[in-house]
Amino acid sequence: PQPRTVLLTGAAGGLGTLMRGLLPAYGYELRLFDATPIEGEPDAITADLGDRHALREAVRGVDAIIHLAGISLEASFDKILRANIEGTYNLYEAAREEGIARVVFASSNHAVGFTPRPQGSYPLDSDALIPIGTPRRPDTFYGVSKCFGEDLAQFYWDKHGLESVSVRIGSCFMEPTSVRMLSVWMSPGDGARLFHAALTAEDVQHSVVYGSSANTRLWWDLSTARALGYEPQDDSEQYADKLVAEQGELDPENPDHAHLGGHFCTHPPQWPY
Numbered sequence: 148p149q150p151r152t153v154l155l156t157g158a159a160g161g162l163g164t165l166m167r168g169l170l171p172a173y174g175y176e177l178r179l180f181d182a183t184p185i186e187g188e189p190d191a192i193t194a195d196l197g198d199r200h201a202l203r204e205a206v207r208g209v210d211a212i213i214h215l216a217g218i219s220l221e222a223s224f225d226k227i228l229r230a231n232i233e234g235t236y237n238l239y240e241a242a243r244e245e246g247i248a249r250v251v252f253a254s255s256n257h258a259v260g261f262t263p264r265p266q267g268s269y270p271l272d273s274d275a276l277i278p279i280g281t282p283r284r285p286d287t288f289y290g291v292s293k294c295f296g297e298d299l300a301q302f303y304w305d306k307h308g309l310e311s312v313s314v315r316i317g318s319c320f321m322e323p324t325s326v327r328m329l330s331v332w333m334s335p336g337d338g339a340r341l342f343h344a345a346l347t348a349e350d351v352q353h354s355v356v357y358g359s360s361a362n363t364r365l366w367w368d369l370s371t372a373r374a375l376g377y378e379p380q381d382d383s384e385q386y387a388d389k390l391v392a393e394q395g396e397l398d399p400e401n402p403d404h405a406h407l408g409g410h411f412c413t414h415p416p417q418w419p420y
């Protein structure tokens with residue numbers, strides 16, 4: 148049966164706010180969790196992922212979890228360690244203790260960000276698309292933390308039978324704002340469709356999927372997402388003329404454009420940070 152009550156961590160963030168708007172239409176009752184208070188949501192749980200007691204109470208009694216909370220961009224290793232590595236461990240451990248059946252984990256394309264960008268004319272041939280099993284090549288400490296989260300999800304399945312879907316999200320915003328995003332954009336509507344599929348597909352064990360719309364300029368293989376029942380409805384191509392006119396096509400000579408992760412591979416220029 149479809150899970151009914153879902154804990155949404157990171158509910159105050161950009162993606163959390165979009166999903167708060169869209170997921171209730173699928174019949175979910177959301178319990179909200181974030182370190183940042185959410186205006187107009189008096190029942191939201193305001194707590195840090197480092198607070199194991201609060202996390203365990205937050206998890207208690209839900210049917211599933213969508214885990215979005217964490218640092219969503221590059222940061223110092225110490226910050227990433229606390230929020231994304233220890234925080235995701237705390238979340239999984241609370242889920243195990245409370246017998247939660249499934250976690251949908253917000254991984255990122257930056258887990259494979261140093262993968263060379265596929266070249267060729269769009270749409271790419273299917274054998275040019277980056278497969279889900281491509282070796283992981285994180286482009287940041289942030290990307291390393293997403294690799295850790297995927298491994299933790301696999302470990303909790305193998306060790307404890309706790310199922311997960313790790314979604315390597317591209318860019319989920321209202322509209323794409325760069326030429327790179329034309330390839331990796333996930334419309335909010337498709338994001339909700341993919342989370343719904345990840346919550347309801349049977350026997351997912353630990354599945355890893357790319358999260359994007361059916362973009363004409365797609366770089367990766369969506370077949371593991373489609374295997375969950377995901378049917379993307381959107382394509383970023385409607386934004387292509389405007390973005391290409393403003394920014395030009397991706398430049399093979401520009402290091403910011405050489406890899407899947409874009410400027411995450413080249414930023415920040417100063418080390419250490």
Ligand code: NAI
Nearest residue numbers: 157159160161162182195196216217219253255316318319
């Ligand atoms: P965001 O930065 O807007 O939201 C993250 C939320 O997590 C914030 O509300 C923040 O308060 C909360 N948070 C951070 N550390 C916390 C902690 N220690 N305890 C409790 N709450 C904490 O990020 P966004 O864009 O909404 O992304 C959500 C998730 O999806 C993140 O895990 C991000 O890495 C992942 N993701 C998002 C993509 C996107 O396109 N929006 C692309 C790829 C991955």
Ligand code: 15L
Nearest residue numbers: 219220255256257317318319
């Ligand atoms: C991510 O992982 C970030 O959380 C998001 O803010 C975007 O930068 C996205 O990747 C992207 O690659 O565009």
